[in-house]
Amino acid sequence: MLEWILVISLLLQIMMLAVRPYISMNSYQKEIREAKRLGSFYEGGSETQLYFGKKLRVNGVIYGGQGELSVYMTGTGKNPNKLPNRVLAETDSGISLTQRGYSSTNTAFRSEGNYLFSDVPQGVHSVRIFSEAYGESFSFMIPLTGGNVR
Secondary structure, eight states: HHHHHHHHHHHHHHHHHHHHHGSSOOOOOHHHHHHHHHTTTEEEOSEEEEETTTHHHHHHHEEEESSSSEEEEEEEEESOSSSSSSEEEEETTTTTEEEEEEEEOSSSSEEEEEEEEEOTTTOOOOOEEEEEEETTEEEEEEEEESOBBO
């Protein structure tokens, strides 16, 4: 009986190792839900752009007017690291924002990331998220008007 318990335990551990690359351990849905409730979440739209063979999409932006802005992106593709480590952000008035942090969760075919920007001035009406390197580039314009309230 003990042998069967050990065999089953070993099989479960092997299954967990095999499934791990396909499941996301960190989801930003809780933060996005809270921002929607507060009316500070702005949808990014369904537009996707290619960047080094990976499809990128801005899921949305959280901006509450308090000097911080969080950009949520999704990248899909066959290679690891489907999102860039650094992106640039610029306000509608041409002010460049300082990226303070980045976090992501990666699965075999998808990455979700959060880019945090600080020192965001008040009264920003839109933000452009972009990057350019080695002849490849992407650019998303996100309007910061009419935040979602649910």
